[in-house]
Amino acid sequence: MLPLPSEEEGAFIFRFPGGEKMDFLTQFFQVIANMSAASLAQHIVNGISLGSLYALIAIGYTMVYGILLMINFAHADIVMMACYFAFFGITVFHIPWYITFVGVIVATAALGVVIERTAYRPLRDAPKNSVLISAIGASFLLENLANYLFSGRPLRFPDIPLLSQTITVGSVQIQAICLVIPVITFISLLVLLHIVNHTKTGMAMRAVSKDYEIARVMGVNIDRVISITFIIGSSLAAIGAFMWGVRYPGITPLLGVMPGLKCFIAAVIGGIGNIKGAVIGGFILGLGEVLIVAFFPQLSGYRDAFAFIVLIIILFYKPTGLLGEKTTEKV
């Protein structure tokens, strides 16, 4: 049910098919006038923590795309598997969470490499579309495997009191994890930029992303570079999954689907292939989703639509995304 603009009453009054009237502009000012500083601060904190989570996962999409020019649809499901790894480490085997955290990163990176080896490497010289379909296949395989192994009933992500405790600042309630996520995202970004711009591996990555045929001719070990890309992307997915689990502690086999879609959008908004762009895209999406509900409470049901509208608007004016480079298709 979309609001239809009604002509006789001015541009900002919308009429729903049911006869309900809605004056967006007046209501917007009412909401602003009534919103306390504490509420606004709370909304911003919520938005930043959601945005940095999106950013963390979006980096994984953007990296693989940058190197392979393919969308790794299985990335969201790697996040989901990482949540299950953490569940088994802490809840089932009672390993302390900080050790599990490292273990989950290793296991998830291994999973990422295995997927690359089995689903993507054999198709290295096949058309790009085939790899894309293979990625979708890998995604479904992981979802159904998880469904079969762990059942569709939600499990509870292990509670880590240090991270899940609530800190009260004035009248703003902040979960410790909400402070940790942006810090981790920021550190990851810096480390990644360093690797890409100032190391030999990074140089090889950039070479592969520019033109991998030429890079191969010049002696770059393509398979190694791609494996490293998947290790980095999946490690970030594992970190993201851990944060995600502490923040939203229900684990299901389809947990990755919606966040995966949103993070992919974040990567595209920022300019897919660009790491800084993915982070910016993540923040735009996370903050935007929260603030649209904050300022237009009646639109809370259309929150997901926001992500897609933003995507369309940005692509309309800047088809390569905010920080994306324009490349010409080579023959």
Place this chain on the structure above:
Amino acid sequence: MKIKKLLSVLLASAVVMGALTGCGGDKKDEKKDAGDTIKVGVFLPLTGDNAAGGELELRGIKLANKLHPEVNGKKVQLIVADNKSDKAEAASVAARLIEKDKVCTILGSYGSSLAMAAGNIVKEAKVPAIGTSCTNPQVTANNDYYFRACFIDPFQGTVMANYAYKQGAKKIAIVQEVSNDYSVGLAKFFVEAFQKLTNDKDCIIDVANYQTGDKDFTAVLTNLKAKNPDAVFAPGNFTESALLVKQARQLGIKAPFMGGDTWETQEFIDVGGKDVEGCVLSTAFDREKASTEEAKRFLKAYTDEYKGEPSALSALGYDSYLIAIDAIKRAGTTDSQKIRDAIAATKDLEAVTGKTTLDKNGDAIKAAVIKVVKDGKFKYLDFVDVK
């Protein structure tokens, strides 16, 4: 291609068969009071996917027949028919009960789609049917001959509104899962009932929406917190609801959360942990607390007969039988039309799941059980009579 053709032939013949049995029901059958028994049809899935539910309801019906074997001085004979959890079979079984067995009323079924499959047949034959646990509003909608012993899903909204009112809540916030019929239905009934009870158009101070599969509810909850409601009504899936309540507590919202029977799963407590403590929900029946005299008799008879705890389904099966014989008694005849009118007039019947009245759609209006999450378990909290 061949398979496709074969399928279409099969489908066509199924449609023709369905139409034929449908026509069969048209004939007005002569009422023969066959001696001194009253025949009541039982229409349940006893094999197939829904067999477990059907079996539990049959237990309840048989038990009721044992405790109340006679009406108007005549013995009640149950004619049990298996609809095999299959819609096509359900239609022909219902027709057979009416045509061949000449039952004066039908009890069942478990499963809304099975009941709907028989809907037109009972309507055209003008033989009343009383559903046991089919909760879809479509079962009784536009069908004057289908009734039910259970309440429809959205009715729980009315129940919770009564409960909230009884607890003294004045300002309520609603959080609904807009993409879920169940959630929206409960919320709508809640709003209507609560506005009527409080006589206050502005008693609902916030209506927030979310989508199935959402994980982050902080934005709507921050808005909600600023409005400071006395209680929050948030019917929905247990997965989303558990996260919703958890995030509400993290944001410092102290108001109690209320929901529907979908919350009554272990996963709700597993995921929500200590944050869902104190959440209240409505459900049809509680085996630990008997609300009526009839319920006490039922509980005792059930444990004697079957050993173990009765389920809500058995209670509803029992109640459908009670509604039928109560109507037959008041009608004083086995004429289906008169029984139908008597069923429609059912009022304050002492049944196992509470005093039952049928509304104009033929849906039960009755008391419901309120449960609360306490120490990681669902505990009986209260009993709400809906006027």
